[in-house]
Amino acid sequence: MxxxxxxxxxxxxxxxxxxxxxxxxxxxxxxxxxxxxxxxxxxxxxxxxxxxxxxxxxxxxxxxxxxxxxxxxxxxxxxxxxxxxxxxxxxxxxxxxxxxxxxxxxxxxxxxxxxxxxxxxxxxxxxxxxxxxxxxxxxxxxxxxxxxxxxxxxxxxxxxxxxxxxVVYRRGAQPGDLLCVTGDLGSAAAGLRVLLAGKDRMTAGDGAADDPPQPDLTGFAYAVERQLMPQARLDRIEAWAEAGVRPSSLIDVSDGLASEAHHLSQAGTVGAVIDAGLLPVHVQTALAAQRFDERAEAFVLYGGEDYELLFTIPEAEASKLSPDTYAVVGQVVEPKEGVALRLPDGNRVPLEAAGFRHV
Amino acid sequence: MxxxxxxxxxxxxxxxxxxxxxxxxxxxxxxxxxxxxxxxxxxxxxxxxxxxxxxxxxxxxxxxxxxxxxxxxxxxxxxxxxxxxxxxxxxxxxxxxxxxxxxxxxxxxxxxxxxxxxxxxxxxxxxxxxxxxxxxxxxxxxxxxxxxxxxxxxxxxxxxxxxxxxVVYRRGAQPGDLLCVTGDLGSAAAGLRVLLAGKDRMTAGDGAADDPPQPDLTGFAYAVERQLMPQARLDRIEAWAEAGVRPSSLIDVSDGLASEAHHLSQAGTVGAVIDAGLLPVHVQTALAAQRFDERAEAFVLYGGEDYELLFTIPEAEASKLSPDTYAVVGQVVEPKEGVALRLPDGNRVPLEAAGFRHV
Structure with missing residues (x-):
């Protein structure tokens, strides 16, 4: 046997x-x-x-x-x-x-x-x-x-x-560098939320009605466009080259700000503190959060698919850039401070690396 | 309405x-x-x-x-x-x-x-x-x-x-050039036929028997290996470089000899005559054809996935190559002669571009 x-x-x-x-x-x-x-x-x-x-x-x-x-x-x-x-x-x-x-x-x-x-x-x-x-x-x-x-x-x-x-890598950030992003964050996730709600409404029609309800995208055209046809920020790359500026580290925001900030922290070699009050949020992102009873902050931190650039840069270098081409969202800090969100009351909450996951 | x-x-x-x-x-x-x-x-x-x-x-x-x-x-x-x-x-x-x-x-x-x-x-x-x-x-x-x-x-x-x-392209063959291939052709298709037959036998077992019949690969190890783990012919590329030889046109045989010969004919800019008697066929390919009541020639011409190199080269250039590293299978001819297979009796039959298709 x-x-x-x-x-x-x-x-x-x-x-x-x-x-x-x-x-x-x-x-x-x-x-x-x-x-x-x-x-x-x-x-x-x-x-x-x-x-x-x-x-x-x-x-x-x-x-x-x-x-x-x-x-x-x-x-x-x-x-x-x-x-x-x-x-x-x-x-x-x-x-x-x-x-x-x-x-x-x-x-x-x-x-x-x-x-x-x-x-x-x-x-x-x-x-x-x-x-x-x-x-x-x-x-x-x-x-x-x-x-x-x-x-x-x-x-x-x-x-x-x-x-x-x-070439700029994910590694390279130094304590004291500014943490910056191009454009606004969270709008692609807001757009996805709007599209999913529209799909639910269409599905609810269930083929019974002659005119199925159309998805309600009113007022969310920008957010939907951000989700469907994201823009790669080559314009910023070109502007940096013209200004002779090179960030100390760089990543694109595909998985949400929290996850990307962890990538730039290089497995704890540096820390990063993000100011909740400085997050660049589009008005449609805020309205979508309101409409769907979610927090705009969650779209920004964990939403993903914005395809904006997150970068760190010494303050002196940043001053060479046109101030309307980026937003400072925080600062690179010593590694022991970890990756954290600073709330308006001054308290800090640690940020999990969790982000947008397809798998 | x-x-x-x-x-x-x-x-x-x-x-x-x-x-x-x-x-x-x-x-x-x-x-x-x-x-x-x-x-x-x-x-x-x-x-x-x-x-x-x-x-x-x-x-x-x-x-x-x-x-x-x-x-x-x-x-x-x-x-x-x-x-x-x-x-x-x-x-x-x-x-x-x-x-x-x-x-x-x-x-x-x-x-x-x-x-x-x-x-x-x-x-x-x-x-x-x-x-x-x-x-x-x-x-x-x-x-x-x-x-x-x-x-x-x-x-x-x-x-x-x-x-x-x-760099050698698909275009470039001239009437009079030899049409050559590395290795043998049709064995990958023969190996696939063996594997499919093995699968059928396993499926026929249908879970009823305690010991399902094993696929019979006896005697076809070479052909099965050609199907499962094909070799890219980089060795020939290196040998050509060492010998200072450059083919006039070149393609790999992924879709069968007939299809690739049509590619080298550049939409009819030149013709190609392949000699049926010169096709390099491995003994296992011939035996698999016999076993499954198919024609070895069909494996060669329409089987595909051999990943050998098909190339054209002037006779003087070819003479610089070691004769055991390639086989002459035919000749590049005037465009009006088309792409044809010359049978042992001297008759020619036009070759269709049909080859191995996944889609």
Whole structure:
């Protein structure tokens, strides 16, 4: 009689989450890496490697590369996301990662998984949105793969370029630096809330009525646009280059301010104190919070998908920037102070790293 | 009474197929392209762009970039594909596209879509296979994205490098050139046939027996290995560089010899005659054809996934190569002769462009 073999171990992927799986990928692939010319691998918004002939004069140039996928049912819902907006977003979120290295996007490749219920016209709408984003951000799609797929999937890789000395990483913040963001935060999450409410109302109609109720987007056009067609802040990258300014650390806000502030704290090498009174909140974000009985602060801290830039910079450097192009939201502090939110009464509450999670 | 709005046009994606959808992507994105530094965009095995500071001395250097996704239920079936092999294959097929430009792979990014029924251990097996392929081919995975997904999906992008003058394209064949391939063809398709037969036998067991019948792979280990863990022919790229040889055109055999020969004919700019008697067929391919009552020739011409290199080269150039590193399978001819198979009796039959299709 043969013995029953040991069962294969089965640890659900949800036990380790997206970041845990990426850490494991990094660990498994680090030894195999041919690290020649590699400046930074997995772990920042994009990887960095040197290009250009050795011994050429002029500053050393690098390319950065990043990949991000949008998966139906995980990152988006086709019932309220137009396909053109989806094509735009797939490019823009990758451009945002390139901007978060202080680099400029140049080339993209796109791997599309198309389900049977997507039409050729739908695929063309995706392409149109991609083309518009490429035109806006000055990059070219140079490679494509199309396969069948159970769910609509857009995997985009973007290559960007920079001078090596201009690249800004997540690490680099120093106690005393200002903690700053471009634009406003939380509006993309507010827009998602509005879209979901609109979907609920449509679904409630249940096909019984001849005229199903339309989603009520009145007064929330800005927030909805922020969710559907986010803007990568390349304009700020260009302004910094013109002003000769280089932040000490930089990340884009894809998972909410709390999570990104923890990334900049470099596993506790520095701390960060965020002032609750300084959070840049758009009026529609505040109104959406009111309407849906949520806190605008929660949209800002844990909402995600704003694709603004969070950066640290010495005060003297910041003074070279036009004051209407960024908001100071706090300060980099000593590591023992941790990552905290300072309330209007002066009390501090520790901020959890929790942020927006698709997995 | 409101009028009924026109229905949205709905053309199923299957009407235009993978190549049609890529052509449409190319058309939609061409105008938006910032083509600075771009040597070749969508349409070859990989795109080509210049890197390196302008004005540097030495030969002009380029990077090539390619992306290819493997999707569960479309490209593979987890019932008979080990996850380690799948990780290997996802890297190897992209390395093969880089080799097909006469370039060497350097960096990769990986976007994984993981379903709930994959374990952390399964993800680690994927990573192990990727790491082994990276070590074998001398490249590093520098970027990763992991998301949830209904079906296991591996989207890989590989960046390679070459001197600009060394790059070989699909175009470039001249009448009189020899048509050559590395290795043997059809064995990957034979291996797939063996695996599918094994799956059928397992399924026939239907859980009723205590010992379900094992798939019969006896005698087909080579063919099965070719299907599960294909080799990218970087060794040939290196041998050509050492011998100072540059083919006039080049492509990798992912869709079967017939389809690839049509690609090299450049939409009829040249013709190609393939000799049926010269097709390099492994004994296991012949035996599998016999076993399953198919024609070995069909595996070679329409099977696909061999990832060997198909190239054209002037006879004088070919004579610099070691004769056991390639097989001559035919000749490039005048365009009016088309793409044809020459039978042993001297008759020619036109070859359809049909090849292996996942979509």
């Amino acid at each position: 043969s013995e029953i073999p040991d069962a294969q171990p089965f640890t659900p992927v949800s036990d380790v989450g997206e970041f845990g799986l990426i850490d494991k990928m990094k660990a498994a692939l680090a030894d195999a890496a041919d690290a020649r010319d590699l400046v930074a691998g997995i772990g920042d918004d994009a990887a960095v490697y040197r290009v250009g002939a050795a011994g050429s004069d002029g500053p050393s140039r690098v390319h950065v590369i990043t990949t991000d996928a949008l998966v139906e049912g995980v990152h988006f819902d086709r019932t309220y996301v137009p396909l053109r907006a989806l094509g735009w977003k797939a490019i823009a979120v990758n451009v945002s990662d390139v901007a978060a290295m202080n680099a400029r996007p140049r080339f993209a490749t796109v791997a599309l998984g198309l389900p049977n219920n997507l039409s050729v016209e739908g695929a063309e709408a995706l392409y149109t949105g991609m083309a518009q984003a490429c035109e806006r951000y000055g990059l070219a799609v140079v490679g494509g793969d199309v396969t069948a797929s159970a769910r609509l999937t857009l995997s985009v890789t973007v290559v960007g370029e920079a001078e090596e000395r201009a | 409101s009028e009924i709005p026109d229905a949205q046009p709905f053309t199923p994606v299957s009407d235009v197929g993978e190549f049609g959808l890529i052509d449409k992507m190319k058309a939609a994105l061409a105008d938006a392209a910032d083509a600075r530094d771009l040597v070749a965009g969508i349409g070859d095995d990989a795109a080509v762009y210049r890197v390196g500071a302008a004005g540097s001395d030495g030969p002009s250097r380029v990077h090539v970039i390619t992306t290819d996704a493997l999707v569960e239920g479309v490209h593979f079936d987890r019932t008979y594909v080990p996850l380690r092999a799948l990780g290997w294959k996802a890297i190897a097929v992209n390395v093969s596209d880089v080799a097909a430009m006469n370039a060497r792979p350097r960096f990769a990014t990986v976007a994984l879509g993981l379903p709930n029924n994959l374990s952390v251990e399964g993800a680690e097996a994927l990573y192990t296979g990727m790491a082994q392929a990276c070590e074998r081919y001398g490249l590093a995975v520098v970027g990763g994205d992991v998301t949830a997904s209904a079906r296991l999906t591996l989207s890989v992008t590989v960046v390679g490098e070459a001197e600009e003058r060394a």
